[in-house]
Amino acid sequence: MFNYSISALIFILLLAIGLLVSVAVGVFGNPVVGVLLFVVFLPIDILISSSVRVAAQWERAVVFRLGRYKDMRGPGLFLVVPIIEQARMIDTRVISVNIPKQQVITRDNVPVTIDGVLFFRVSNAAEAIISVQDFRFAVSNYAQTSLRDVIGQMTLDQLLTEREEIAHAIEQHVVKDTKGWGIEITGLRIQDIDMPEELKKMMSRQASAEREKRATITKAEGDRDAAFNLAAAAKTMAESPGAMMLRTLQTVDGLGPSASNTVVLAVPIEVLDALRFARNGGLPTMVDSQGPVAETRG
Numbered sequence: 001m002f003n004y005s006i007s008a009l010i011f012i013l014l015l016a017i018g019l020l021v022s023v024a025v026g027v028f029g030n031p032v033v034g035v036l037l038f039v040v041f042l043p044i045d046i047l048i049s050s051s052v053r054v055a056a057q058w059e060r061a062v063v064f065r066l067g068r069y070k071d072m073r074g075p076g077l078f079l080v081v082p083i084i085e086q087a088r089m090i091d092t093r094v095i096s097v098n099i100p101k102q103q104v105i106t107r108d109n110v111p112v113t114i115d116g117v118l119f120f121r122v123s124n125a126a127e128a129i130i131s132v133q134d135f136r137f138a139v140s141n142y143a144q145t146s147l148r149d150v151i152g153q154m155t156l157d158q159l160l161t162e163r164e165e166i167a168h169a170i171e172q173h174v175v176k177d178t179k180g181w182g183i184e185i186t187g188l189r190i191q192d193i194d195m196p197e198e199l200k201k202m203m204s205r206q207a208s209a210e211r212e213k214r215a216t217i218t219k220a221e222g223d224r225d226a227a228f229n230l231a232a233a234a235k236t237m238a239e240s241p242g243a244m245m246l247r248t249l250q251t252v253d254g255l256g257p258s259a260s261n262t263v264v265l266a267v268p269i270e271v272l273d274a275l276r277f278a279r280n281g282g283l284p285t286m287v288d289s290q291g292p293v294a295e296t297r298g
Contacts, residue, residue, distance in 0.1 A: 127182025
């Protein structure tokens with residue numbers, strides 16, 4: 001974009017200057033000479049405008065002279081010799097490459113589908129151009145093969161719990177394979193791990209069973225602690241004669257404020273017979289094992 005703008009601007013300026021000179025020569029001198037001068041000036045203008053190049057701050061220009069590597073230029077404005085020299089612009093910013101979904105069999109024979117993202121940047125533009133035909137395509141393929149190699153050596157549990165370590169291992173494989181390419185691998189991240197639905201259901205049931213196990217253990221520990229506390233409380237109340245009575249009265253008092261509560265007190269049957277005997281004026285009451293069943297009055 002910058003090169004086209006600069007080249008077009010220089011071409012227009014030089015063309016305007018050449019046109020003015022040619023018109024002046026044709027008007028004040030020989031018209032034929034003016035036309036010839038413009039015809040000669042036009043290709044020179046094209047060559048000069050095409051020799052001016054601009055590289056952005058994040059770009060480097062790899063210059064080849066007659067097919068051989070000459071040097072690197074940029075960022076900024078630089079010149080190339082038309083026809084003899086060629087410049088290829090290389091972006092040195094961090095590039096992200098998506099690793100397509102890969103079907104991999106883990107070490108414990110579980111099929112999984114996994115994908116990721118690889119981040120890298122060009123550290124040496126000349127090596128990236130000369131050593132590899134298409135460094136982006138090559139790095140992407142190396143990342144795919146490294147991902148399959150590393151995942152194939154892991155079990156499913158390792159794959160789910162050691163994602164950072166696996167990503168680091170894949171990154172090291174790619175760094176080793178791309179050494180000398182002028183490329184710096186900055187990171188690799190695993191995006192998604194997909195498993196068969198049957199396996200997902202089994203893992204869900206296993207996780208549910210583990211949670212139920214922990215809940216049961218926690219409840220049992222709570223019951224044990226409560227039993228210890230109750231035993232200690234019973235021992236304390238046994239040592240104090242009025243402690244049990246006070247505890248009973250506190251419990252009844254706590255139930256009293258609510259009108260919807262019904263309090264049932266267990267009273268021995270002999271106490272009921274004595275109360276009824278006193279109410280009847282001293283007449284005996286016949287009772288059986290279930291309580292009073294008849295009354296006799298004279």
